[in-house]
Amino acid sequence: MIELYVLLGLMIAGAIIAIEVKNLLSAVVAVGIVGLGLSIIFLLLKAPDVALTQIVVEIAAVILLIRATLHRDIALKPCGSRPFGGFLAILFLGLAVLAGALTFSGGLNPFGSPLMTVSEFYPMNAVAGTGAVNVVSSVILDYRAYDTLGEATVLFTAVVGVLTVMRSKGKKKEEDLQGNNE
Amino acid sequence: MSKEHEHGMSVIVKTVTRLTVGLIFLYGMYIVLHGHITPGGGFAGGVIIALSFINLDLAFGGKVSGKVFSKGGTSLVEALGAVMFLALALMGLQYGGFFDNFLHPDGEPGDLVSAGIIPLENIAISLKVGAGLFGIFLTLIVLQKFESEKKQ
Amino acid sequence: MMKLARWIAGTVVLLGLIALIIVLPFRSMFFQQNQEHIGFAGRVVYILILSSLMVLYRVLKGPTAADRIVAIDIFGILIVGLCAVLSIASGRSWYIDIGIAWGLQSFIGTLALSKYLEGRSFDD
Amino acid sequence: MKSRILMFVFAFAVWCILTWVPDVQQLIAGGAVALIVSVVMGSMFVNRPHMLFNPIRVFYFLFWYVPVFIWELIRANFDVAYRVIHPGMPIKPGIVRLRTELKSDTGLTFLANSITLTPGTLTVDINRDDGVLYIHWINVVGTDPETTFREIGSRFEPMLKKIFEEDVVE
Amino acid sequence: MTYLIDALKNPNGYLATTPLSLLCAVFAAMFFVFTVVYSFRHMTGTKGLWRYYIYLVATFVATLGILFSTTFLVLLVLWGFLGLMLYLLINFGSREGTPESARKSLAIIGGTDVLLLLGIVLIWSIRYGGTGLAGFLKLPFGGMAIDLDTTGSVIAYLCLASAAFAKAGAMPFHTWLPDTARDAPVPVAAYLPASLDKLLGIYFLAKVTLDVFVMTTAMNTILMALGSITIMAAVMMALVQHDMKRLLGYHAVSQVGYMVLGIGTGNPVGIAGALFHMFNNTIYKSSLFLAGGEVERRTGTSDLSRLGGLVKAMPLVFVAFLVASLSISGVPPFNGFASKWMLYQGVITGGGKLWVVWLVAAMLGSALTLASFMKLVHSVFLGQPSELSRKVIDNGEKTGFFTLLPLSVLSLLCIGLGVFAWKIPFGSYFSPEVSGEVFMPGIWQSGLATLILIAGLVTGYLIYRAGNLKNARVAAPFIGGETLADNPDMRVSGVDFYRTIRELGILRGIYRLAEKKLFDLYEVLQKIAAGFGLILSFMHNGILSRYFLWFIIGLAVLCIVLI
């Protein structure tokens, strides 16, 4: 239990650093730490598939995020907060925790004892039903393969979206249109 | 600065990348092919494959990595992967339903060739994801060039 | 003389901390109790987490971005060890797969970060 | 082409290790995978494939370089540990030049790596044209070329030269 | 459940006639024919003329539908459709302000349509609440007798009345009318705002007041007050207008006041008078518009200061215009007097404690109407010809048959209905419609009076002939020692006849406010809405953080409310 708390604390600390640090590169690195800590938690909570995916995605995201910070000189410029932001944030945080605390005590299962209604089915029948030893794999690619189709499509959409956004010229100029007509 | 630094990182990085990039690529494929036996699967493996290309790009610069895998190639492979996945789903229609695991009886659980269409789906996803992520990476880079040209 | 005393005191405190972690009967809920190496591995996890806290300190404090990059690099390597330990603790070989993947990815990430630090674009 | 073949062999070997307890399916898959790897990535695996076919070099590498390297590595760790734990932190850092006669990529790389992992030194940059390595030295003894070579380069350069460069038969 | 399509299969379920509606329909048909005839000449050269005629026909059909409808739903649909048609027809005008006027009129009429809808729904919920959608679809128009004793019913009545007011052009929903009269093509102005909309609005108001609700004294008083205010205010505005069509438009508003006043009296004479006035009004107002339209077509302007002395160019038009003017002013032998007389009687009997006020307002309004028409007639037809008029006179174009036909028929109607007022309309049509006995103290014997008047006129003519007036000196008019022919600027136009009343104490302030459009409900509401819009659009300041803050506050509030 204690390692979970320590790691969660590490993630929270990392997140605060990521948000409050002035240097953008440092912020990105701090987010990287948060993501890697998340991955360790996944590993410890017996979710190896997710942990593996989280690592690779984390690195990919960090690389992309670094790309976004463009030039070093900008990264080192300070970037402020909007006024009242801190106050509001604390207020909101308090409210959220309060709401969470109130709610968790009435309905959410305690940590460590999930309500496995449908999920009991999967470990029992996965090998016989799908032939995959990895139950998670059998869930994502057989029982819920349709979700995975959606997931693949989301990524495809993002790729086309990035291509779209990165076009240097979106609309044709008048002269181009003339050229086309002729 | 000396001439050798014009493309890519220092010679040390280049050499080690030459030695290890194949390993990374292979490891990505390992993750993909063993997705139904061990953790991982198409997505994680695909990202690793994409990262191996990104590694190449980082170490050697765009020219070398462009020879290995061009931007046009990425979008082609990506669309191919997507079509393949969808085709697998639709082939199920003939056997009883959307996403029907029609190859399922083949293979013993735990072997490489088992679990029906799951490995095939993994391969399709990995093609898509690998090519897609690398495509995003390349796209983001190309504009950087464009911007810097504009500024000068 | 003072120096030596501080040296000894520091060492003792550090070793004591490690010993304490190894000796104290923390009950880890993340490992099966029927495993042979479990007690040991659990404590290993604590020590590695102690290390990662130090890494976090560097991320928190690190005056420059480079320090933070170093920290994240080191963090990645530490986790490879953690995965290896988990692998022997649970008897599953695929934990070390994750470790290898981690090492590979961490390497690439560090390369990207340091290339950025040099102030060059990625395809240059 | 030779590079690709080497890559194929290497990849196949790694695959076999990864999927230990080999069976037929894994081997076939491994062949296919290794083929793909060698086609896609193989062209740049090694620059001078013949070096790897020279048994003497391999022998030198495995039984001379590697033990020395491991020994230095362990020594380096204790050195660092000492410096870290010591409350006074006995360090005197600086960046110095190290002239080297190595020319090949692999040789330089191994030299740099070795230097990085051995006591008190870290390769910061490399200038291949002038044959200069810039070394961050945690405890600078002297900045003149002789001193630096004696203290840093002398352990590895000769043997790396032997393994990777000397009597190149081409 | 029965549905709309039943209406198409079985018209009896949805459409029926009453004598009043039949009379209205006859009038509507007449105006339709006149408008079409008039348009043959007037609208030549307009683009998309085929659409124009289609709209005219559609308008007519919709009018008939409203008049014959027995359910609120059909009425509502056609009512709104008529507003749309008005909008489309106004757009055939080619003035600069046409789009704005069209927008204004549809906004007001469409807006009150929504109120009508609300009122109908309220009626349904008061009376037939439990019947579901089917009940609403078959909600009968009339025969309900809802007491105005609950808030809901009062609101419902006000909603329905506001729709009627807007359509007819009574205050406070009148403001679209003058603008439309100015900017719409003349046949359209004569057809819709002056005729059909009046017919329908007052028909609807009467029907709602008599047949759907049971009136109370308070509501009657409100109606009468609104009517009086409308009479006075509109006529005061009309006095100072510089534009012929706009002036006519204000008169159209003013006359509606009489009808509202009459309906508000709540006694049979008043209501009958109101209905009678409605018909009369449509007649002479159409005539006025059509005549004015001929003037405009010939001269190309309706600005009073540029007109004058046109009697030489178009004498017949002048005659028709004069007849209609006298009629609208309530000069005895014409129909306007007949109906106004009835109204006065209704006010005296049914006006409650304040009957004097209403009566004074009505009579004063009548007088002021006469005054303003003196101005109008003078500055358009009489007086010295302006430069423009001279050109028209020199042009020598004859007034066409298609123009004269409607004008002459309408003029004859003006006279005829005035002379035979008591015989034709009442005996046949109003009595069955107006519940209760029509009791008239001091009835106007129109036939006799006409005879007396004709006698007087003949006497006057004889005196004229007998006198030596031919020998009167004819000379070029002088102003300030200069001949007018040399100094066109010095011409006396009728425009400024009543300028002085603008300078009078309180009236001055009121006029100034009116010029700022503070009495224009449309403008005021638009300003209020724009004010709210300004605040809200200021809040959309383009910063993501602000938007996100709303989002988060919304989430927090929702969570707090729910938990």
Added chain:
Amino acid sequence: MIDIIGMVFIGVGLSFDVLGCLGLVRLPDVYNRLQAATKCVTLGTCSILFGTFLVSGGFTETGFKALIAIVFLVLASPVAAHAVSRGAHRAGIKLWDRSVVDSYAEDKEGEA
């Protein structure tokens, strides 16, 4: 017996990891931290991996993978350290103010 040796390796590796991280915390500038951290953590982790190799029974699935990991780490981690230090230097991050000499900066200035 071999398990015990493996455990010892793991223990030693852990100590080195902790020491490396301590170095990361204590040392004054980024280059020194790199020195400490890279060396100690690399060796520590390799040691843990070797321990794993031993404990898991030699050339088994796990053992082989551990060896691959060792090879990769030894190849990659000094390169990463090199890349970071080079990047840091180029980014203009100064050496510790008590540093003795900076030939690299001199040479760079000479070129520029």
Added chain:
Amino acid sequence: MNAYMPYILCLILFCIGIYAVLSKRNIIKIILGVVIAEYAVNLFLILVAYKTGGRAAIFSATENIPPQSMVDPLPHALVLTSIVIGLATTAFMIALAIRLYGKYGTFDITRMRELRG
């Protein structure tokens, strides 16, 4: 309460992400905020799935693992999808950020307010 503590910590992480989006002016920080919030949600799913003493949901050839002892595999599958969706969103937002920098010459969100009113 102890049994819910991980959830609450996770919620705090989520709030930190939201806070970044709410109050930071730099668009990269805003993206980081979204990323952190995403992590928190993923973590929450995994926390929900954990079973005390449970084992990873993979069968082994060498060892007999009872299915009852496995943790809930369904949320793991969901998290995989959710991670990918997060990556896709992040990548897209980064592309936008890069273009926005090119167009506006700044990362400050308060200066990107051409659309208002």
Added chain:
Amino acid sequence: MISESIVPLFVAIPLAGAFLTALLKRVKGIPDTLGVMSSVFTFALSVFFILRMQAGRVFVLNVGNWGGFHEVLGRIVGIQMVVDGFTIFMLIIVNFVAFLVAVYSVNYMTRYTEKWQFHTLFLLMLAGMNGVLITGDMFNLFVFVEIASIASYALVAFGTEKRELEASFKYAVMGGVASLLILLGVIFLYSATGTLNMGDMRAILADSGQPALIYLVFGLLLTGFGLKAAMVPFHAWLPDAHPSAPAPISAMLSGVLIKALGVYAIARVFFTVFGFPHQVSIILLVLAAVSMGVGALVALRQWDMKRLLAYSSISQVGYIMLGLGIGTELGVLGALFHLFNHSMFKSLLFLDSGAVEYSTGTRDMKEMGGLARKMPVTSGSTLAGAMSLAGIPPFAGFWSKLIIIIAAVQAHHMKLAAWAALMSIVTIAYVLKVTRYAFLGEVRAAFANIREVPAFMRISLVVLALVCILGGLLLVPQVREGFLDPAVRVLIGTGGM
């Protein structure tokens, strides 16, 4: 049986179209052809289903044949696709508008570079919306919401101009966080019920009583889907995003996306799964009232034609939500009917604004004027759409507003009815602003030479205008029984899942 097994084609056809477009982008004409053909096929498919749909019939497909265990376990282990009355109603709307938009964009998108990307993203968005509509699984709903959302983020930025990117970024950030909230809500639900299938969830919640947690779920889902539906105060992205997109996409976004992702999802989740609790009803009513007011009042001040229309969408969604929030049979009928009408006329108006922009190159109404003379088809169809939006009687919009107001009065929400009526007046005012400044008046000198838009664009405009005029016929009993009534019955619980 055949009907069930072809349900996945609703998603598969557009997806295949998108993938193939990306694959064959080099071939000339392929993107256009695939874009139009895919939407034609999906539309034909939805027509096929509505012909097969009898009263109360529900098509259920278990993806991957994983429904066979239902008897054993009592729960669905896989993902279900469900096509009931409400679904088919939405499918018809979405695919019809998509089809017309695809036809329209054949000509329109020649103004932009890289047309294939447009068609790919468009088809992906369509697939996402269809996926949202036909799924019977909470998480799957989320996934498809994300597909459609990301595609729409990208499409908003399609012109890659300054403002478009800005709008897209705001939209992406807010939409991304909203998606996270939705996901969080889904997780809470999962942890409370142990299943993801909507039908099972409803059964479990009905059996076991609702835990306190459920209210948090309400809040999260309302916020998340409310943002997608652009209810005030979650609306702020919409007036930026919708005008920035190319006109066909604005039409899709305002016309169907906010409904498929927002209104449909809210209706489906709160009516089908939670049984429409009282608190949600009140919240919906309040939000609806605020939305109506804010949208209409701000729209009054706009001079950018598309921005005005965007604000008007906020207001009209308020009407739809009002009908849903009332929750009676009549209210739901009105809401759904208004949803249909709004899809039609708002798509039409956006397409018209696109046509104007295509010809004149501007969207600022101050610069326009007199376009009715130059572009008769465009102005005529705009008039039809505008009058329908304003609720002028013979047009379709009138009937739906009528029913909503009736429903509000029937449910004794007098104040809401009055408010709706008042805002309807404001609606008339801003709608007339469009026609007055853009189409009426004198032609500007700058636009002396403009022409009417090309043929494909005209086809779409005319068809939509016809629907706007004739839409009231949907209330005719024979049509209503086949189209609107099944949807209403699903929501108020006398049929469907």
